[in-house]
Amino acid sequence: xxxxxxxxxxxxxxxxxxxxxxxxxxxxxxxxxxxxxxxxxxxxxxxxxxxxxxxxxxxxxxxxxxxxxxxxxxxxxxxxxxxxxxxxxxxxxxxxxxxxxxxxxxxxxxxxxxxxxxxxx
Numbered sequence: 001x002x003x004x005x006x007x008x009x010x011x012x013x014x015x016x017x018x019x020x021x022x023x024x025x026x027x028x029x030x031x032x033x034x035x036x037x038x039x040x041x042x043x044x045x046x047x048x049x050x051x052x053x054x055x056x057x058x059x060x061x062x063x064x065x066x067x068x069x070x071x072x073x074x075x076x077x078x079x080x081x082x083x084x085x086x087x088x089x090x091x092x093x094x095x096x097x098x099x100x101x102x103x104x105x106x107x108x109x110x111x112x113x114x115x116x117x118x119x120x121x
Contacts, residue, residue, distance in 0.1 A: 007055070011048035014041055022079050026086065035083055042076050056113065064113055071106040078102055 018041035025031035025038055049072050056065035078099035085092045 007048060007051055011045070011052055014044045014048055017041055018045055025083055045072065045076065064109065068106060068109040068113065071102055071109060074102045075099065075106050
């Protein structure tokens with residue numbers, strides 16, 4: 001397995017685990033420890049995504065990878081907003097909707113780009 005494939009798989013693994021932790025934290029009544037673990041995965045997602053972004057520059061598709069990077073940051077931001085507002089007993093509906101929209105967009109971009117897994121073919 002080459003470096004590109006392994007870094008793509010590492011990135012996918014980190015965001016799958018982060019999504020599981022996010023939904024567990026969102027459904028749990030006391031989720032401080034889970035939330036802290038999720039924040040560690042945010043960092044890992046950004047590091048692995050940044051590495052893929054740098055590798056993606058070689059495909060002359062820097063703008064597409066840049067859009068995906070920004071959408072990924074927005075997904076992480078919405079995840080954090082949902083959990084923080086939930087902990088403060090504030091409404092989260094808008095952030096759930098934005099989370100779903102940004103997650104769909106980032107998954108679409110991720111699977112469409114040349115380094116992504118070809119699930120849409």
